[in-house]
Amino acid sequence: MTGIGPDPLGRVPDVLSGRPELLERLETLVRRVEDGRLDRRILGLCRRRVGTLLGCPAHRGVIPARDRMDDRERACVDFAEQFVLAHHDITDDDARRVTSHLSDAEMVALTTALAVYDGFCRFEIMFSGG
């Protein structure tokens, strides 16, 4: 359950096989996002939660119950859910629940990862029949 999983782009490389200049740069972006400031366990939890909410076959997966997560993990996963389903409903109090656990750079790392997971899970669903 720990870790982020071996295949961050799922079947996206197959869909982009005819566009190597885009695929190479996308792979670099994902690698740098996942090797960045935020620990990989949190990224893995968020990736699976985003995949499950969107119905993405490559990324959906069970995550531990909330009471098995620490406060930092729980805050990040809750934020991930709002990011995907209701980004405008995130209040300043909601945001403070996360920023109280993360530095600014870690907050940017979290939102960058969510942007990539949300965007490219949808891409995978749309173009590889997910």
Place this chain on the structure above:
Amino acid sequence: MSTTPRIAARTLRDALALQPDVFEAFWDLYGTLWMDGRVDHATKEVARLRNARVTDCGYCKRVRFSVARQQGLAEDHAALVDDGYATSALSERHKAAIRLADRFLAIPGRPPGATAPGCGESVLSPEEEVELGVALAMFMGFAKMLITLGLEPDDMPVTVVATPGSDRPASPHRVPAP
């Protein structure tokens, strides 16, 4: 929604600069997508504006990219990317880009009338749809990032900015403007 920054940054560029390696990779992909793409700038800009409207990104709605403007996407055309687009004077190509965007943004749901990629009903080629899909993934993801970090401007006029990547040397992939 909040226009109060939730980190010590005023813009998305400032925020991404807190992770320089990621910023560089984002900008390289985004610039390549815009400047070396197979889809013309005006069609990509229509998809970007549709995303801006659906995700309700105050910054994205007010920005216009320079090369799309040079290629003919004037303000009166941009204004047609609204609820009544289907019966508007927009080209069939631009309407197809909007239908594709609506389908992408509705996942995990499915809006009625939206065109399925590769179904043969779109005036866009499958390769163009894939490129627009990459574009939409970035438009949506990074618009949400900007919004959730509280980086939307309080007020901002419509502003034309340089298209990402337009300051780079032309690559062999670049498609000349029509």
